[in-house]
Amino acid sequence: MDTPCPACSGTGFRIVEQGGGTTAAVPCECGVAGRSARLLRAAGIPRRYEHCSLADFEIHDPSHQAALQVAREWVERWPDRVEHGLLFLGEPGTGKTHLAVGIARALIEEKGARVVFREQRQLLKELQATFDSGSARSEWDVLAPVLEAEVLVLDDLGAGRTTPWARDVMHDLIAHRYNERLPILMTSNRPTGEERDPRAPADPLEGMTLRDRLGEAMMSRLYEMCLIVHVRGKDFRRGVLHARHRF
Numbered sequence: 001m002d003t004p005c006p007a008c009s010g011t012g013f014r015i016v017e018q019g020g021g022t023t024a025a026v027p028c029e030c031g032v033a034g035r036s037a038r039l040l041r042a043a044g045i046p047r048r049y050e051h052c053s054l055a056d057f058e059i060h061d062p063s064h065q066a067a068l069q070v071a072r073e074w075v076e077r078w079p080d081r082v083e084h085g086l087l088f089l090g091e092p093g094t095g096k097t098h099l100a101v102g103i104a105r106a107l108i109e110e111k112g113a114r115v116v117f118r119e120q121r122q123l124l125k126e127l128q129a130t131f132d133s134g135s136a137r138s139e140w141d142v143l144a145p146v147l148e149a150e151v152l153v154l155d156d157l158g159a160g161r162t163t164p165w166a167r168d169v170m171h172d173l174i175a176h177r178y179n180e181r182l183p184i185l186m187t188s189n190r191p192t193g194e195e196r197d198p199r200a201p202a203d204p205l206e207g208m209t210l211r212d213r214l215g216e217a218m219m220s221r222l223y224e225m226c227l228i229v230h231v232r233g234k235d236f237r238r239g240v241l242h243a244r245h246r247f
């Protein structure tokens, strides 16, 4: 990390005096403001999450406070003192993606990190599209940024159809980052499958857990790579009940 620019204290903007005693903020010559904007654009954060920051994450549940604390510490520790990635688990709408994007934004703005955001389903679709003969992008064009980003945000892990191909892609991606010691921040609204009672004959979540969708080997890899952070919501119990009825 560089020491912050003395002219703007790393904010990217300098306050200049204008005539008549007024002041204005102008982009600093160090280019930090432009760099953050470029890095944010390059990260590929979807528009609906663009605004998300750790500062505006709202606390609706005790688990939110704990998750926010973990997120802030992670930003503080990156890059030299992070020992694992994070896997935010919880029902839809509990703020998991907000937290992950908030970390991404803080890393970009405070540390100039090269972050890449991809939704798992979107990533697999983009890869499939490269198999069309007329595709302008190669498989490598799609994969390289995801494999090499300093920090990868992988949103909605375990979503979409589970095919052997999709499993292989996810396995290779996660194994590569594991071997290169490059962290992943993940979110998933699926139960891990750990809490399942193996004696229960008809489990309504059969086939729906992360363990079912990713496989045993990848799950142990994930546990090794990531700290699990549970993000709960007000209607957590009711949410589970609805989910069970739907299938």
Ligand SMILES: [Zn+2]
Pocket (backbone or CB within 6 Å): 005, 006, 007, 008, 009, 010, 011, 012, 013, 028, 029, 030, 031, 032
């Ligand atoms: Zn500056």
